Amino acid sequence: MKRAVLLTLLAAAAAVAVLLVVRHLERPPAGPLEPAWDRQTCAHCRMHLSERPFAAQAHTADGEVLFFDDPGCLFAWEEAGGAAAAIWFHHLREERWLAGADSGFVAAAPTPMGWGLGAVDRDEPGAIPVDEARRRVRQRGMPAAPMEGGGDDGQPAH
Structure with a gap:
């Protein structure tokens, strides 16, 4: 009888430990992560992340980290x-990485x-706020294919 109680307590303790580990692993990271360049x-257009100056990332509430090759792709992903x-x-x-709240955008x-x-x-x-950059992407719509260049007004090239 004592052995059965002890085994039950050990099993319960192990289950609690597993739940705590899983819960810890599901938390979003505290800061930005480096992608495998x-x-x-x-996560939006499926192109490889190769140009560091334009990379972005989103951390979801369940701990998933999504990478984007262009800030516009992150905004388009949000819009979708x-x-x-x-x-x-x-x-x-x-x-270096900038938190969304600390970011502005230039052409x-x-x-x-x-x-x-x-x-x-x-x-x-000359930097525009994140919400203005997001609005410009929403107004423009997602390009069908990668495009070269951009205008001086911060808008994608046509």
């Missing part, structure tokens, strides 16, 4: 119903999918 594909708990953009000119060309947007610090002169 040139091997990881964009994607829900992110946190977003990060690679800085256009520096080797850049060419970009991987032709959106013409590059992330910078939000207080950089």
